[in-house]
Amino acid sequence: MGFKPDFLMEFKKYNIIQINGKLLSGDELVQLCKHKIGDTVLPLWEKSIYQFINEWLADTDYILVKTSGSTSTPKSIKLSKDLLIHSAKATVNFLDLKPNMNALLCLSAEHIAGKMMIVRAFVSNFNLIVIEPDGDPIRNLNTKIDFAAMIPLQVVISLKTEIKKLRNINTLIIGGGRIDPRLHKKLFNFPNKVYATYGMTETATHIALKLLNSTSPEEHYQCLPTIEISHTSENCLVINAPYISDLKIETNDLVQLISNTEFEILGRKDNIINTGGIKIIPEELETKISAFFEGKILITSLDDEKLGEKIVLLIENGKSNLNFLYTIWSQLENNLEKYEIPKQIDFMTAFKYTKNNKIDRKLTKKWYLSKK
Numbered sequence: 485m486g487f488k489p490d491f492l493m494e495f496k497k498y499n500i501i502q503i504n505g506k507l508l509s510g511d512e513l514v515q516l517c518k519h520k521i522g523d524t525v526l527p528l529w530e531k532s533i534y535q536f537i538n539e540w541l542a543d544t545d546y547i548l549v550k551t552s553g554s555t556s557t558p559k560s561i562k563l564s565k566d567l568l569i570h571s572a573k574a575t576v577n578f579l580d581l582k583p584n585m586n587a588l589l590c591l592s593a594e595h596i597a598g599k600m601m602i603v604r605a606f607v608s609n610f611n612l613i614v615i616e617p618d619g620d621p622i623r624n625l626n627t628k629i630d631f632a633a634m635i636p637l638q639v640v641i642s643l644k645t646e647i648k649k650l651r652n653i654n655t656l657i658i659g660g661g662r663i664d665p666r667l668h669k670k671l672f673n674f675p676n677k678v679y680a681t682y683g684m685t686e687t688a689t690h691i692a693l694k695l696l697n698s699t700s701p702e703e704h705y706q707c708l709p710t711i712e713i714s715h716t717s718e719n720c721l722v723i724n725a726p727y728i729s730d731l732k733i734e735t736n737d738l739v740q741l742i743s744n745t746e747f748e749i750l751g752r753k754d755n756i757i758n759t760g761g762i763k764i765i766p767e768e769l770e771t772k773i774s775a776f777f778e779g780k781i782l783i784t785s786l787d788d789e790k791l792g793e794k795i796v797l798l799i800e801n802g803k804s805n806l807n808f809l810y811t812i813w814s815q816l817e818n819n820l821e822k823y824e825i826p827k828q829i830d831f832m833t834a835f836k837y838t839k840n841n842k843i844d845r846k847l848t849k850k851w852y853l854s855k856k
Contacts, residue, residue: 495565498606499541502584504614514541529617532593536602540565549596551685563596563688570727571688572600572607574708578693579655579677583609585630588653590621590638595840597659600689601633619841622649629653633681635660636667637841643670650674657681659690661842662767665774671696680705682749684735687728692747707745715739720753738765755845757783760791762823766845769824773797776815782835784849786828797826798852804831 500509508516520526520534539547546562575581587610591598598617605612613627620641621634632653634642639658642650650656651674659681671678674697682705683690692705707713712724716734723733738750751767758764766783773781780800788794797816809829816825832855836847 493545493566494569495540495545498569498603500609501537501602501606502609502611503605505611513537517541527616529592530614532598533589533602533614536593536599540602540606547599549599549685561686563685567728568600568603568688569607572604574710575600575690576604576608578708579631579657579679581608581610581631581655584611585654586611586613586627588621588625588629588632589614590617591633591635591660592617596685596689597633597635620645622646625649631655633657633659635840636663637661639671640667643667651676655679657690657693658696659683660840663696665771666778668696673697686733687723687725691723691725704742704746704748707747712744713739713741713747714744715741718753719750721747721749757785757793757795759785759788759793759795759823764795764824769795769820772820772824773816776819777812780835782843782845782848783826784845784852786853788827791827794827795824796828796830798835798848799829799831800835801831801833 499513500507501513502508517534517538520531521538523531536547545566546564547568548560549563550560581587581604585608587601587605589598589601589605589612591601593599593602602612604610610631613625613629615621615625619637621638622629622642623645625646629649629652632655634656636658639650639656653676655677656674657679663680678696679693680696681690682692682694690708691711692707694705695703710725710727714722714724714732716722719738719740721735721737721739723735725733736753738753738756740748740750742748749767751765755766756763757766764783769783770781773783782798782800784796784798785793786796797812799812812829830852832848832852836844836851838844
């Protein structure tokens, strides 16, 4: 590991946390964790918060987390607690967050994003406002929030149900999935700062942020301090983060590099479609189509004798009729390059989703093929 000596065992200094306005430390915090973990009627989402706090207070200098598969096959890995502290401090400094701010925890503490909100509360003396991590997290919230982290689904639902509360969050970071162009458009005029984040479990959540409501159309992901990036010969992102590891981290994410600290995500290497010798990145094509089509879509492919693979546009909950199809084909032909136009359009009642509510491309394609 590439930690400097003064980082070692730093986590032992951070053992005081404020939850819903109550300051907890020492034996009181330890006993509270034991009580909550042993409570047989406590909801699992709440119990996981105290399980992580208990793990944080333990003498071991690492935590165990499950990766999502950004760099390889999903697995359990050890993350140094001092790494989490460094990551927390980097985010806090980048966003200019201050002690005693109200920080909203509405993400599951079973995953790294939720765990990191707890670590930031330990490190920066936030008042952690804890609520159930469901799709509509702020519907019953009556506390002014200074800092919050959400997934895109939570933001989409909150825009419909609690837009005033959402707009009043001083700093909002959004991660765990692609920001749809239509969602970006709705956030553009928000009065406070809204960021998209890029990261993974292996890097203790995000290593870069992108301001979504900037007036500059050239805004890209900006790396946190001490992090630099490059790419492989196949244009996959490589992360150089000395505080994480002496080794560079290679991902499967295709990128456009702006500089060694700025980049834009194009898609995933393992999703590329090779149609007639032309490589298509499904995520890029979906972004283009989403600019003029309101439905929920997925770009996939089918084997083709002539092209090798042909592009297929899947539409969720769409109505297959001639007028609808004519309208779609016209839009595709008018807005896409010839080689980008899908050769086939099909409709599905529902796509398959991951636990984090991302479209599961492989499972959706498998389900689609099984119905053909």
